[in-house]
Amino acid sequence: MKITKKDFEQMQKKYDQEIRKGKPARGPQRDVDNQTNWIFFDRETIEEVLSKADQDPKKGGIKFYFTEYTEEVARKLYPENPEDYIGRLGIVMSPCNSANEKVDDEEEEYYNRGDFCPPKCE
Numbered sequence: 001m002k003i004t005k006k007d008f009e010q011m012q013k014k015y016d017q018e019i020r021k022g023k024p025a026r027g028p029q030r031d032v033d034n035q036t037n038w039i040f041f042d043r044e045t046i047e048e049v050l051s052k053a054d055q056d057p058k059k060g061g062i063k064f065y066f067t068e069y070t071e072e073v074a075r076k077l078y079p080e081n082p083e084d085y086i087g088r089l090g091i092v093m094s095p096c097n098s099a100n101e102k103v104d105d106e107e108e109e110y111y112n113r114g115d116f117c118p119p120k121c122e
Contacts, residue, residue, distance in 0.1 A: 052095035
């Protein structure tokens with residue numbers, strides 16, 4: 001469902017006031033007091049996730065999970081600058097066939113590693 005720009009802006013403002021700049025998350029050397037504003041995933045990644053879901057556009061889709069980077073995961077995924085990610089909110093994607101149905105009986109697949117603002121707000 002599409003939403004209006006006004007609705008999006010209201011939701012974004014509430015997030016910005018209460019989560020992004022709310023209670024800080026813990027980082028290794030400091031609190032994260034300027035939380036994630038947006039995450040960019042390229043089309044190739046999104047199409048890869050969608051290709052694993054049912055091709056029926058009313059059934060196949062992507063489930064998005066809200067997460068927070070632990071020190072272990074940040075060091076593994078961002079070894080060059082893990083301190084920039086520890087404690088940051090993240091989004092993990094998984095292909096699915098409706099909100100509560102896995103794609104198949106195999107282990108669920110998860111995708112991450114978008115570009116974050118901050119630290120990348122170019």
